[in-house]
Amino acid sequence: MDWDKLRIFHAVADAGSLTHAGDALHLSQSAVSRQIRALEEALGTTLFHRHARGLILTEQGELLFDATSAMAKKLDSAAARIRDSEEEVFGELKVTSTVGFGTLWLAPRLVKLYERYPDLKIDLMLEERVLDLPMREADVAIRMKEPAQADLIRKRLLNIRMRLYATETYLAGSAPLERLEDMHNHRLICQNPSTPQVSAGAQLIQQVMAQDVPSMLTVNNYFGVLQGVLNHIGVGILPDYLTVDFPGILRVLPEIESVEVPVFLAYPEELRQSRRVAAFRDFVQEEIMTYRRLQSGDTATE
Numbered sequence: 066m067d068w069d070k071l072r073i074f075h076a077v078a079d080a081g082s083l084t085h086a087g088d089a090l091h092l093s094q095s096a097v098s099r100q101i102r103a104l105e106e107a108l109g110t111t112l113f114h115r116h117a118r119g120l121i122l123t124e125q126g127e128l129l130f131d132a133t134s135a136m137a138k139k140l141d142s143a144a145a146r147i148r149d150s151e152e153e154v155f156g157e158l159k160v161t162s163t164v165g166f167g168t169l170w171l172a173p174r175l176v177k178l179y180e181r182y183p184d185l186k187i188d189l190m191l192e193e194r195v196l197d198l199p200m201r202e203a204d205v206a207i208r209m210k211e212p213a214q215a216d217l218i219r220k221r222l223l224n225i226r227m228r229l230y231a232t233e234t235y236l237a238g239s240a241p242l243e244r245l246e247d248m249h250n251h252r253l254i255c256q257n258p259s260t261p262q263v264s265a266g267a268q269l270i271q272q273v274m275a276q277d278v279p280s281m282l283t284v285n286n287y288f289g290v291l292q293g294v295l296n297h298i299g300v301g302i303l304p305d306y307l308t309v310d311f312p313g314i315l316r317v318l319p320e321i322e323s324v325e326v327p328v329f330l331a332y333p334e335e336l337r338q339s340r341r342v343a344a345f346r347d348f349v350q351e352e353i354m355t356y357r358r359l360q361s362g363d364t365a366t367e
Contacts, residue, residue, distance in 0.1 A: 070104040073097055074112065075133040078126065081119045154344045155184035161203040165287030166328070167191040170306050170356075171207065171349075178348045185341065193261040198333050205332045205345055209263045212331045219331040220346070222353050225304050227266045227323035229273070230314040235297040242300070242317055248276040252299030254290050257283040265323035269302055272321070309359045 076086040077097060087097045105112050112126035122130055162171055168191060179185065196202035199216055206212065212219055236242065240250035255270045256262050260283075274281075282298055284290050287307075294301035294314055301314075304326075308314065330349060336342045 067104070067107070070100050070107075071129075071133055071136075073100045074104055074129065075137060077101060077113070077120065078122055078130045078133070081121075083120070154182040154340045155186075156341060157186040157188060158205065158341045158345055159188045159190065159203045160205045160207070160345065161190040161192070161196045162207040163193055163209055164191045165304060166207060166209070166306070168286070168288050169291065169310070173310065174352050177352070178345065181348070182344055185344070187345075198331060201333070204336060204339075205330065205342055207328065207330050207349070209326050209328055211327060211329050214331075216334045217331045218334055218337060219329050220350075222328045222330050222349065223306075223357065224325040224327055225306050226325055227263075227269045227302055228305050228319075229300055229317045229321055230294055230303050230307075231300045231317050232294060232297050232313060233315060235294075235299065236315070236317070238297075245273070245318055245321055246276055248273055248278050248300065251278070252280040252282065253278045254282045254284070254293040254299045254301035256287065256290060256302070257285055260285045263326050265326050266302065266304075269321075269323040273302065305360075306356065309356055 073086065073090060073092070076090050077083060080086040080089065083094045083097045083101075086092075087094045090097065101112065108125070108129075110125045111123050112129060113120040114123055160171075161167075167189060172189065175187065175189075178187075190196065190203060195208065195212070196206065197214065198204075198206055198212070199214055207222070209225075211221075231242075241247060242251060253273055255273070256266060258267060258270055258274075280299070282293050284293065287303060290301045290303055291307060291311065291314075293299065294303065295311070300317060303314070305322075308316070330346060332339075332342050332346070
């Protein structure tokens with residue numbers, strides 16, 4: 066199929082007028098009309114209904130316009146990546162992460178990234194489902210597990226653990242909490258055991274629930290668990306990366322914790338030269354280093 070004819074068809078369909086499309090393409094109306102007729106003859110179908118008020122796509126024309134629109138987006142994306150490898154950091158970057166880490170750790174720090182690169186457009190997709198990076202469902206992923214997909218560049222950022230936390234206000238008005246068995250006198254706040262989550266967190270939940278906990282609040286993400294803890298509802302199971310940003314929560318039963326959970330950053334091999342990806346990667350690594358320093362200070366005071 067003639068790419069030039071498709072380009073002209075797309076412009077006409079987008080403008081709804083031969084004249085306006087011709088102006089945009091710097092072609093005469095008659096030249097545009099000839100190309101559209103030639104395309105219709107090649108396809109053996111009518112692409113436009115012609116009215117006095119302009120052109121309206123036929124059903125077949127709609128199908129072709131959907132295809133040329135997808136092509137145009139891919140071409141624009143490719144052009145942006147080419148420019149991105151040579152110029153300043155700008156354009157869209159699709160980032161995926163889990164709801165908890167993306168909401169509670171990553172999103173609050175993005176202001177610093179925008180201060181450096183004000184023209185960057187970040188599409189932050191927070192979900193537990195692992196998006197397909199090679200198929201370009203996302204450009205960069207931060208996951209609580211090493212990605213298994215091929216052709217990915219991956220870097221281990223840090224290790225986290227799930228631990229038990231409560232506020233001083235809650236603890237002051239509750240029964241003593243010195244041993245795990247004491248949880249039978251406390252309310253547990255945690256992710257719903259059936260919610261998709263890292264296995265380390267699910268195992269810790271089961272360990273605590275085995276203490277005949279009388280009351281529970283289950284939520285389908287860590288943001289909700291954190292809100293429950295901050296509002297003195299009970300003892301929550303949360304990832305330890307929250308302690309730096311939320312110093313009002315206190316660790317309880319320090320001998321009880323999950324196994325380590327690795328946090329990985331990954332992106333497709335084909336984006337190795339992307340300045341947007343490099344800018345985001347370097348930013349996250351810097352923030353992780355700052356977080357580690359602060360966490361070390363917190364650990365030293367525990």
